[in-house]
Amino acid sequence: MAKANPLQEQLLKAGLVKKSKVAEVAREQNKARHSKAPAGPSEIKIEAERARAEKVERDRALAAQQKAQACIAELRAQARQIITDKKVPYAGTIEYRFAVDGAFRTLLVNDDLRGKLACGALVIVRLDDRFELIPRAAADKVRERDAALIVLDHGQAANAGPSAATSEDDAYYAQFKVPDDLIW
Numbered sequence: 001m002a003k004a005n006p007l008q009e010q011l012l013k014a015g016l017v018k019k020s021k022v023a024e025v026a027r028e029q030n031k032a033r034h035s036k037a038p039a040g041p042s043e044i045k046i047e048a049e050r051a052r053a054e055k056v057e058r059d060r061a062l063a064a065q066q067k068a069q070a071c072i073a074e075l076r077a078q079a080r081q082i083i084t085d086k087k088v089p090y091a092g093t094i095e096y097r098f099a100v101d102g103a104f105r106t107l108l109v110n111d112d113l114r115g116k117l118a119c120g121a122l123v124i125v126r127l128d129d130r131f132e133l134i135p136r137a138a139a140d141k142v143r144e145r146d147a148a149l150i151v152l153d154h155g156q157a158a159n160a161g162p163s164a165a166t167s168e169d170d171a172y173y174a175q176f177k178v179p180d181d182l183i184w
Contacts, residue, residue, distance in 0.1 A: 075146055120156070122135060
């Protein structure tokens with residue numbers, strides 16, 4: 001028999017346990033110590049593993065959301081930088097009116113700028129609480145990053161191609177003469 005611990009020896013001397021029972025307990029302890037097969041995972045370990053997996057998944061989803069928000073913020077900053085770098089200075093006496101958010105706004109431009117706006121060579125964009133004019137190439141870059149900044153783009157409708165209803169309307173209204181100097 002292996003060396004028994006002092007408590008077991010005291011219990012044997014007192015006659016509270018039998019020698020065979022002490023030997024059986026010693027064998028079971030020895031088997032448990034030297035056993036190659038791991039004991040089945042306890043319910044606590046399973047619950048802890050499940051909680052850890054849920055936390056990892058929540059952290060992964062949160063990181064993806066934060067990454068998406070950072071990407072959107074970066075694209076907006078790039079669009080704002082393009083507008084700041086490429087804006088066309090405008091001044092003049094001709095009022096150019098356009099609708100934004102259900103209200104009409106006015107920019108004072110010269111005749112050259114008005115013509116460029118009308119043909120789509122220039123685009124009106126919103127930068128904070130003011131409006132700026134930028135060239136078509138810069139507007140395309142801004143549209144890729146944040147299309148909500150573009151307020152007025154007459155060239156975009158021309159790029160989309162005329163629809164059948166538009167050409168029918170144009171044919172009908174062609175019979176009415178419109179003055180060349182009409183500015184609303």
